[in-house]
Amino acid sequence: MTTNHGPTNHGPTNHGPTNHGPTNHGPTNHDPQLLGAYVLGVLDEREVRAVEDHLASCARCRAELAELRVMEDAMGDVPAEALLDGPPEGGDLLLQRTLRQVRSERAGQVRRRQVGIGLVAAAVVAVVLGGGFAVGRGTAPDVSAVQTSTPPAPPAGTMLGSATDPETGARMTVQVKPAAGWVRVNASVAGIAQNEKCKLFVVAKDGSRQEAGSWLVSATGEQDGTNLDGSALIAPGDVAAIEVRNFEGEQIVTVPV
Amino acid sequence: MAALWSRKREAAADEALIRSLYEEHGRALLAYATRLTGDRAAAEDVVQETLVRAWRHPDALVNGKGSVRGWLLTVARNIVTDRIRAKAARPQEVAETPTTPPVQRDHADSVVDSMVVLEAMDRLSSDHRDVLMEIYFRGRSVTEAAEALGVPPGTVKSRSHYALRALRETFVGQQVALKGVAG
Numbered sequence: 001m002t003t004n005h006g007p008t009n010h011g012p013t014n015h016g017p018t019n020h021g022p023t024n025h026g027p028t029n030h031d032p033q034l035l036g037a038y039v040l041g042v043l044d045e046r047e048v049r050a051v052e053d054h055l056a057s058c059a060r061c062r063a064e065l066a067e068l069r070v071m072e073d074a075m076g077d078v079p080a081e082a083l084l085d086g087p088p089e090g091g092d093l094l095l096q097r098t099l100r101q102v103r104s105e106r107a108g109q110v111r112r113r114q115v116g117i118g119l120v121a122a123a124v125v126a127v128v129l130g131g132g133f134a135v136g137r138g139t140a141p142d143v144s145a146v147q148t149s150t151p152p153a154p155p156a157g158t159m160l161g162s163a164t165d166p167e168t169g170a171r172m173t174v175q176v177k178p179a180a181g182w183v184r185v186n187a188s189v190a191g192i193a194q195n196e197k198c199k200l201f202v203v204a205k206d207g208s209r210q211e212a213g214s215w216l217v218s219a220t221g222e223q224d225g226t227n228l229d230g231s232a233l234i235a236p237g238d239v240a241a242i243e244v245r246n247f248e249g250e251q252i253v254t255v256p257v
Numbered sequence: 258m259a260a261l262w263s264r265k266r267e268a269a270a271d272e273a274l275i276r277s278l279y280e281e282h283g284r285a286l287l288a289y290a291t292r293l294t295g296d297r298a299a300a301e302d303v304v305q306e307t308l309v310r311a312w313r314h315p316d317a318l319v320n321g322k323g324s325v326r327g328w329l330l331t332v333a334r335n336i337v338t339d340r341i342r343a344k345a346a347r348p349q350e351v352a353e354t355p356t357t358p359p360v361q362r363d364h365a366d367s368v369v370d371s372m373v374v375l376e377a378m379d380r381l382s383s384d385h386r387d388v389l390m391e392i393y394f395r396g397r398s399v400t401e402a403a404e405a406l407g408v409p410p411g412t413v414k415s416r417s418h419y420a421l422r423a424l425r426e427t428f429v430g431q432q433v434a435l436k437g438v439a440g
Contacts, residue, residue: 033418036414037399037418077371101309
C-alpha cells in the first residue's frame with residue numbers, strides 16, 4: 001500500500017476495453033470507486049468520459065453519485081482556514097489580552113455572586129414581612145381589597161376584574177383566560193362566612209350561566225380567602241361576569257369583566 | 258479559605274482553557290477572521306471575543322476537535338456579521354479591499370453543515386482525511402497527491418472515494434443531532 005512512488009506512473013489502466021458511444025447500452029465499466037474522484041474533479045478526460053458513459057446506464061451509480069455530490073457541496077462550506085492548526089503566527093499578545101479580559105470577567109462574576117446572595121437574603125426578609133402583613137390585613141375588621149399574590153404577566157386576552165359586594169361584604173378578584181372557545185377562571189374569594197356552600201359561575205352576555213366549580217368555605221377560607229380554579233364552556237368574547245352564589249341560588253358577589 | 262482556594266483553581270482552569278483553545282485553533286480563527294474583516298487588528302478583536310465567548314459557554318466545547326473548531330469559527334463569523342450589520346447604517350464605512358470578499362452565504366444551515374463536516378472529518382481515519390486534504394482542500398491532482406502521500410494514483414482515487422463515503426456516513430448521522438447548536 002505504501003510502496004510505488006513512481007511519479008510518472010500514470011494510473012492503473014485496468015479498465016478493460018474502453019467504451020466510446022454514449023448511447024451504448026452495452027457493458028460499460030461499473031467501477032463505483034471512481035465516483036469519488038469524479039465528484040472531486042480529479043479524473044482525467046478519458047476517465048471522466050468513461051464514468052459518464054457508465055452513469056448514463058447505471059441507476060445505482062447515479063444514486064451513489066448524488067449522495068457524494070451532497071457531501072462535496074457540504075465540504076465547500078468549510079472555509080479553507082478551518083484546516084489550519086496551531087496558534088497564530090507572531091507572538092501571543094492576543095493571548096495575553098484575552099487572558100486579561102477573562103480574568104477581569106471572572107472577578108466580576110465573583111462580585112455578582114456575592115450580590116446575588118444579598119438579594120436572596122433580602123427576598124427572604126420580604127417574604128417574612130409580607131406574611132406578617134397579610135395576616136395583619138386578614139384580621140383587620142374593614143378590608144376593602146384582598147391581597148392576593150400578583151400573577152405573572154397573564155397571556156393576551158386575559159380579563160381581570162375585582163369587586164366587593166355592598167350587601168354581603170364578600171370580595172372577589174378574578175382572572176379569566178381565553179381557551180379555544182371556552183375560558184379558564186381563577187378566582188380569589190374572601191369575606192364569606194365559614195360553612196357556606198358556594199358555586200362559581202361564568203355569566204354570558206345573554207344572561208345564561210355555566211357553573212365553573214363549587215366549594216365549602218373553611219375557617220381559613222373565611223379569614224384569608226379561598227383561591228379557586230375553574231373552567232366553563234362560554235366563548236371568551238361572550239363572558240360578561242364571574243359570579244358566586246350559594247346553593248340556594250342567592251347571589252354573594254359578582255365581578256364584571 | 259476554601260472559597261479562596263477554589264477561586265484560584267477556577268482562575269487556573271480559565272487560563273488553561275483559553276490557552277489550549279488558542280494553541281490549537283488560534284491560527285485557523287485568526288486567518289478566517291482576517292479574511293472576513295480584511296483587517297488584522299479587527300480580526301484580533303474578533304478572535305479575542307470568540308475565545309471569551311467559548312470560555313463563557315464551556316458546554317459548547319465538549320465534542321471532538323472538529324466541532325469545537327466549527328463552533329469557534331461559527332461564533333467568529335457571527336461576530337463579524339453583527340459588526341457589519343451594526344455599521345450598516347453607515348454603509349460607506351464598511352471598508353473592503355479588492356481582495357476581501359464581503360461576508361457571503363450567511364445561511365445558518367451552511368454554517369451548521371460546515372461544523373458537521375469538520376466534526377465528520379475529524380472522525381475519518383488518517384488515510385482518508387489526508388487524501389481529502391490533498392485533493393479537495395489543497396487542490397492537488399491525483400498524481401501530486403499520490404506523490405505527497407506515497408501511494409499509487411489508483412489508491413488515491415479509490416481512497417478519495419471511500420473517504421467521501423465515510424464522511425457521508427458520519428455526516429448524515431451527525432447532521433440531525435447538531436442542528437441548532439450553532440445558535
